[in-house]
Amino acid sequence: MSLNLISLILGLSCLVAGEAFSASLDDVKVCEKTLKARAFSPEELHPSFKMVGQPSVKVTGRQTRSSQQEFILELTGREWSSAATSKLSANTPQGDPRAIIFILGPELAHFLGFSFIDEKHMTVPSLESFNEKVLLLNEALVKLGYKPIPVRMYLTHKAFANNETYSREFADKGGIAISPDLAIFLHDVSFHMPTVAMPADFLNSVIQFSSAHYHFIKFLEGQISQSRGKNRKAYTFALPLLRAAEPIFLDNLLGATVRTLFENKTDSDFNQDSARILTLLFENFFAMDTFDNQRLDVLTMVLSRFDHMNNSVMYVSEDPEDHISQEEIYTILKNLLSKFMRQNPGFNWRQPIPKYEGASFIADTEARLLELQAALNKIRAGDGN
Numbered sequence: 126m127s128l129n130l131i132s133l134i135l136g137l138s139c140l141v142a143g144e145a146f147s148a149s150l151d152d153v154k155v156c157e158k159t160l161k162a163r164a165f166s167p168e169e170l171h172p173s174f175k176m177v178g179q180p181s182v183k184v185t186g187r188q189t190r191s192s193q194q195e196f197i198l199e200l201t202g203r204e205w206s207s208a209a210t211s212k213l214s215a216n217t218p219q220g221d222p223r224a225i226i227f228i229l230g231p232e233l234a235h236f237l238g239f240s241f242i243d244e245k246h247m248t249v250p251s252l253e254s255f256n257e258k259v260l261l262l263n264e265a266l267v268k269l270g271y272k273p274i275p276v277r278m279y280l281t282h283k284a285f286a287n288n289e290t291y292s293r294e295f296a297d298k299g300g301i302a303i304s305p306d307l308a309i310f311l312h313d314v315s316f317h318m319p320t321v322a323m324p325a326d327f328l329n330s331v332i333q334f335s336s337a338h339y340h341f342i343k344f345l346e347g348q349i350s351q352s353r354g355k356n357r358k359a360y361t362f363a364l365p366l367l368r369a370a371e372p373i374f375l376d377n378l379l380g381a382t383v384r385t386l387f388e389n390k391t392d393s394d395f396n397q398d399s400a401r402i403l404t405l406l407f408e409n410f411f412a413m414d415t416f417d418n419q420r421l422d423v424l425t426m427v428l429s430r431f432d433h434m435n436n437s438v439m440y441v442s443e444d445p446e447d448h449i450s451q452e453e454i455y456t457i458l459k460n461l462l463s464k465f466m467r468q469n470p471g472f473n474w475r476q477p478i479p480k481y482e483g484a485s486f487i488a489d490t491e492a493r494l495l496e497l498q499a500a501l502n503k504i505r506a507g508d509g510n
Contacts, residue, residue, distance in 0.1 A: 182207075182222060182311065194251040195238050198222055217308070220315025222249060224383060227390040228322045229494065236262075236501055237321075249314055252280050252303055259321060265500035265507075272325035275299045275332060278318060292371045296339035299332050301379070316380040323382065324493045327481065331378065334411065337423040337472050338371050338430065344465045358449045359457035366434040367427065374430065378410045382486075389487055400483030407481035409433070422475045424462040431458060 182198045182205065206221035226234040226241070234240060237258045238250025250258070256277055263273035276299040286294070286302040294300030301320060303313045320328070345367070349360045385403050389395050412421060412429035435451070466473040 182219075194254055195248040196251070197242065198247050198249055200245040217312040218315075219308075219311045220384075221387065222311060222314045223247065224315050224387040225319040225322070228319050228383070228386050229497070233494070233497055233501055236504075252278055255318065261504055262497060262500045265503040266496065269496070269499055269503060271496045271500065272329070274321050275325060275328045276301055276320055278303045280305055288368050288372055292335070292339045292342070292368075292375075295332065295375060296336040296371075299328070316383050319383045319386070320379050322386065322490060322494060322497070324486075324489045327486070327489070331375070331410070334426060335371060335375060338367070338427060340469070340472060341423065341427055341462065341465050342367050342371075344469070345461065348461060355449050355453060356457055356461075359454040360461070362449075362454055363431060363458050367431060370430045370434050374410050378406050381406055385483070386487065386490060397484045400487055403483035403486055404481070407483075407486070411481065423466055423472050424459065427462055428455070428459060431455075 183201050205223050207219040223239075223241075225237070226239050226247075229237070229239075231240065238248060238254050241247050259274055259277065266273050279294060279300045279302060281290070281302050281304055283305075291302055294302065301317050303317065304310050342364070345360055345364055349357060349364070352360055382403060385400065388399065392399070412426045
């Protein structure tokens with residue numbers, strides 16, 4: 126099952142990361158087009174938006190609670206949820222900033238800085254405050270024998286993180302980009318900050334897969350200058366596709382998972398069939414739908430992603446003597462992956478294919494919420510808050 130990656134790629138721009146790329150054999154560099162649009166810190170509380178459609182909320186002020194900065198959102202539309210998107214990207218719907226309150230529950234959300242003031246106003250924490258509270262939860266989780274939350278949020282310098290930063294930060298630190306542009310900041314509040322509610326084992330697996338993908342890309346980049354002939358042509362063809370794959374796969378996975386967890390809490394018609402979207406997302410990200418073997422390694426995972434991306438690109442050589450077939454590209458890439466795994470023992474792992482399924486994942490998330498609540502209770506018992 127594909128996530129309609131074709132439509133995302135044919136536009137020749139990675140909307141997730143705000144960075145253009147070329148899939149030609151003659152140009153393997155990702156274009157470093159710096160966004161010229163105004164980007165500002167949420168700390169400035171700028172009231173204007175660069176959006177297509179009508180946003181349903183605005184930032185009206187800020188307050189200090191327990192020495193932590195919080196922003197105040199005011200409902201300006203009929204509903205909190207809005208499909209309005211940033212003019213910088215059609216892939217950034219505002220969403221519903223209340224999502225984390227419904228997913229975590231009001232008590233945990235309040236601790237992190239999300240709470241309702243009244244029916245038309247709610248608070249959202251500053252990024253610094255949010256990360257500090259996650260750190261406190263992690264300290265308590267470890268003391269209780271539970272696994273810590275493996276992700277953190279970081280503020281990008283521009284409206285979007287570029288592909289390199291987006292992939293590296295998540296692969297090496299579990300970092301999730303939060304935009305300083307308020308229009309996209311609201312999207313991140315709705316779709317990405319609630320990631321902290323997901324089961325730790327799941328998030329650790331996502332980070333492990335993303336790390337393998339990112340570090341193979343760096344290995345591939347280093348091989349191009351040393352290669353010749355068909356190897357060089359295959360590498361230069363595969364590189365931009367694999368560069369674009371990680372932000373697309375990751376953003377789709379985390380954002381759609383948050384949306385489904387939110388719907389599970391708010392939609393009375395939600396059922397096991399509704400959770401099937403999660404099963405399909407997991408099959409794509411973890412390459413469960415591509416290979417028949419029951420154990421997964423870096424080679425099969427990267428080749429699966431290459432297959433998905435390559436479905437949208439047809440290579441046609443203008444010079445008959447310069448021809449390289451898709452089969453040759455695939456074989457050359459497979460051989461390079463084997464070399465990468467031999468030279469990097471840390472990525473030479475084979476593990477059972479994760480058996481993630483929508484309904485059971487929701488149940489695992491509920492169990493994780495009990496762990497987070499226990500951590501919060503421990504924090505309160507220790508400091509009196």
